[in-house]
Structure formats: structure tokens, C-alpha cells
Amino acid sequence: MSVTGTPVESPHVFARRAKEAHMARRRKPDWLKQRPPSGQRFTEIKETLRDRDLHTVCEEANCPNLGECWSGRNGPGTATFMLMGDRCSRACNFCDVETGGMEALDPEEPSKVADAVAEIGLDYVVLTSVDRDDLPDQGAGHFARTVEAIKERDPGILVEVLIPDFRGDPALVDRIVEAGPDVIAHNVETVERLQWPVRDRRAGYEQSLSVLERVADTADVYTKTSLMLGVGEYDHEIYRTLSDCREAGVDVVTLGQYLQPSRSHLDVYEYVHPDAFETWRRVAEAELGFLYCASGPMVRSSYRAGELFVDAVLRDGRSIDEARREAHAAT
Structure with a gap:
């Protein structure tokens, strides 16, 4: 007992209770439960990719939305092609x-990717790649040729x-810009303090921001990132x-x-509630x-890239500058 009459837990009991509370916070909540992928559309896309020995980040990164995106409930579906093989030169945690x-x-x-896009019937294509630090141009030329x-x-x-x-090389970023994509994305992934241990040590916050800034300064395309x-x-x-990022x-x-x-x-530190995500969207x-x-x-x-804002704006015929002016006027 303490001098005030309140029981004092031993360090062992306190540590156990803290661990239990932490594990409860990390237990996967109901809103994160997904159905396994299935359906004819899913099977068709998988067969098309396998026939051409192509890879998708959907499969390689074990994306939880694979079934939903490939099934394309309200359209042709979305598959994110992963270029340059299924092995990465970096080891992000x-x-x-x-x-x-x-x-x-x-x-x-x-050419295989272009053929697959035509066979699947996509009108909005997402391309990504592994890191290829082993190549002289880190794969920028191969990426651009696919576009x-x-x-x-x-x-x-x-x-x-x-x-x-x-690695922040502006000439390699420019090679991608010259290929003519409609959207150029590069992911910052997390906040500056957590770049390591989240990302490989060869990545970095300022380096990623420099890539995004280079694209924004030199290309008439939408720029995009993810956290x-x-x-x-x-x-x-x-x-x-x-x-x-803004x-x-x-x-x-x-x-x-x-x-x-x-x-x-x-490790997952916490499962963020959907309400918090909605707050960040508004912010x-x-x-x-x-x-x-x-x-x-x-x-x-x-995620369902073909149904996002960018697709709607470009199909509507509005220029990027017009969309930017409208957004800025609303803030």
C-alpha cells in the first residue's frame, strides 16, 4: 500500500499491463477486415499477367485491396504494373x-506491358517499379520506354x-517527365523523423521532396505522394x-x-480510426x-487510381492550371 492507501503495482505487473494495453491497441479492428480476392475479372487479369511474365505491386506487396481493384466493380479494374522484376535493391522495413x-x-x-494494357482494356494505367540502384541509370530509361x-x-x-x-538525380527524373505520363507520383511514405527505420537508409525525406519539387517545376502533370x-x-x-509536400x-x-x-x-504502432483519416482529408x-x-x-x-479525381478532371477537359485555380479559390 502507498501512504495514501492506493495500491502500488510492482514493476512486473505494470510492465505486463502496459504490454496488454499495447497489444489491444494493435489488434486489427473490424474496419480493416477484407474478403479474399475472387471473381472472373480477377482471374482474367491474373492470367494475362502470368502469360507475359509480368508483375504487379498488388501481388508482390501483398496489397489488401487486390481483389477489389482487380474486380473493377464499376469499371474495367485497376492493376498497378511493377516494372524491372520482382526483386528490389533496397530493403524498406x-x-x-x-x-x-x-x-x-x-x-x-x-511492349509486353503495352500489350497487357490493351488486352485487359484499361484506360487508366498505373506503373511502378522496384528500386534498381544496381543499374547505371537506376532503371529510368526502361521505365520511360514503358510509358x-x-x-x-x-x-x-x-x-x-x-x-x-x-537517388535524387534530376536528369533521371527528367527522363521520366519526357516520356509523357499524365501523373507522376513519388512516395514520401512517412514523416521525417521516421524515415529510418521505415525506409531503406538510401532513401530520405529531403531527397524525396526534391524529386517531387523537380517534377512540379518542370512538368505540366499532376504530382502525387502518399503517407x-x-x-x-x-x-x-x-x-x-x-x-x-504542398x-x-x-x-x-x-x-x-x-x-x-x-x-x-x-511493427504496427497503432490502427488509426477512420474518423481521423477523414479529418486529415479535410485538412x-x-x-x-x-x-x-x-x-x-x-x-x-x-488505390482505384482510375476512379480518383485526376481521371475525372482530365476526362472533363479541364487543364491542370484550371483545376489548381479552383482548388486554391476554395481554400
């Missing part, structure tokens, strides 16, 4: 893509690219990160819940002036 053991690029991959192959086949297809940081929540960030850090010229941002791919990956759009913010526990950087 949140990512389920295998690392090391890099293989030679498939010179036919750009060009799709556009050459059908200039009306909208192409969104989610690019690596290319994971639930890795230990504070609210003021989220706000600062969003502000820094200052760098980012138009579109997505926020989603980090989910641990396996026990060997980074991003109404206060900070992003043109569009997709924010929710299951949102990913390329």
Missing part, C-alpha cells in the same frame, strides 16, 4: 517485396507513374509533412493505414490546398 539477387532487365517488358510504348499504342490512355527517388499512418508518427508531424508542389496526396506484411517487418483539401486527398485505412497510393 514496411515492404513485402523481396530484396537482393537482382536480375537483368527484360528488354521486351515495355512511351503505352502512349504510342493509344495516346488516349492515361498513365500514372509511381517512381523511385533515383502511411500508424507507424508512430505524431499529428503535428503529419501536418508538417503535408505542408512540406510547398514542393504536390497536387494529390493519399493517406492509408500501414499493415504489417509479416512478423519480420516493422489536406480545405486547409492546405491539395487538389485531391484520398484518405482512409485501406487507401493505398494507387
Whole structure:
């Protein structure tokens, strides 16, 4: 007993109770439960990809939305093609893509992707890639040739690219810009304080911002980035990160819940409630002036990309400058 009559827990009991409370906070809530992928559309896309030995980040990163996006409930579906193989030269602690053991690029991959896009019937394509620090140009030329192959086949297809940081080399970023994608995305992933241990040490906050700023300064395209929540960030850090991204010229941002791919990956610090994601959406759009913010526990950087704001604006014929003026006038 304490001098006031209040029981005092032993350090052992206190530690156990703290651990129990922490595990309860990390227990996956109902709003994160997903149905397994299924359906004819899902099967068709999978067969098309396998026939051409192509990869998607949907599968390689174990995305929880794979079934929903591939099924395309209200349209042709969305698949995010992952270029340059299924092994990454970096080892980010949140990512389920295998690392090391890099293989030679498939010179036919750009045309294979263009063929698959046509067969699946996509009118909005998302391309991403593993990091290829082992290559002289880090894969920028291969990435750009894939964009060009799709556009050459059908200039009306909208192409969104989610690019690596290319170690901040502006010439390699420019090569992507020259290929003519409609949206260029690069993910900051998390707040500055948590870049390590969340990301590989070769990545970095300022380096990623420099890539986004380079795109915004040199290209007449939409710029986009994404943040994971639930890795230990504070609210003021989220706000600062969003502000820094807007200052760098980012138009579109997505926020989603980090989910641990396996026990060997980074722990989930907390599961963020859907109401908090909605609050951040309002802050991003109404206060900070992003043109569009997709924010929710299951949102990913390329989540149902063809149904997002950018697709609607471009199909409507509005210019990027017009959309930006409208958004800024509303803030």
C-alpha cells in the first residue's frame, strides 16, 4: 500500500499491463477486415499477367485491396504494373517485396506491358517499379520506354507513374517527365523523423521532396505522394509533412493505414480510426490546398487510381492550371 492507501503495482505487473494495453491497441479492428480476392475479372487479369511474365505491386506487396481493384466493380479494374522484376535493391522495413539477387532487365517488358494494357482494356494505367540502384541509370530509361510504348499504342490512355527517388538525380527524373505520363507520383511514405527505420537508409525525406519539387517545376502533370499512418508518427508531424509536400508542389496526396506484411517487418504502432483519416482529408483539401486527398485505412497510393479525381478532371477537359485555380479559390 502507498501512504495514501492506493495500491502500488510492482514493476512486473505494470510492465505486463502496459504490454496488454499495447497489444489491444494493435489488434486489427473490424474496419480493416477484407474478403479474399475472387471473381472472373480477377482471374482474367491474373492470367494475362502470368502469360507475359509480368508483375504487379498488388501481388508482390501483398496489397489488401487486390481483389477489389482487380474486380473493377464499376469499371474495367485497376492493376498497378511493377516494372524491372520482382526483386528490389533496397530493403524498406514496411515492404513485402523481396530484396537482393537482382536480375537483368527484360528488354521486351515495355511492349509486353503495352500489350497487357490493351488486352485487359484499361484506360487508366498505373506503373511502378522496384528500386534498381544496381543499374547505371537506376532503371529510368526502361521505365520511360514503358510509358512511351503505352502512349504510342493509344495516346488516349492515361498513365500514372509511381517512381523511385533515383537517388535524387534530376536528369533521371527528367527522363521520366519526357516520356509523357499524365501523373507522376513519388512516395514520401512517412514523416521525417521516421524515415529510418521505415525506409531503406538510401532513401530520405529531403531527397524525396526534391524529386517531387523537380517534377512540379518542370512538368505540366499532376504530382502525387502518399503517407502511411500508424507507424508512430505524431499529428503535428503529419501536418508538417503535408505542408512540406504542398510547398514542393504536390497536387494529390493519399493517406492509408500501414499493415504489417509479416512478423519480420516493422511493427504496427497503432490502427488509426477512420474518423481521423477523414479529418486529415479535410485538412489536406480545405486547409492546405491539395487538389485531391484520398484518405482512409485501406487507401493505398494507387488505390482505384482510375476512379480518383485526376481521371475525372482530365476526362472533363479541364487543364491542370484550371483545376489548381479552383482548388486554391476554395481554400
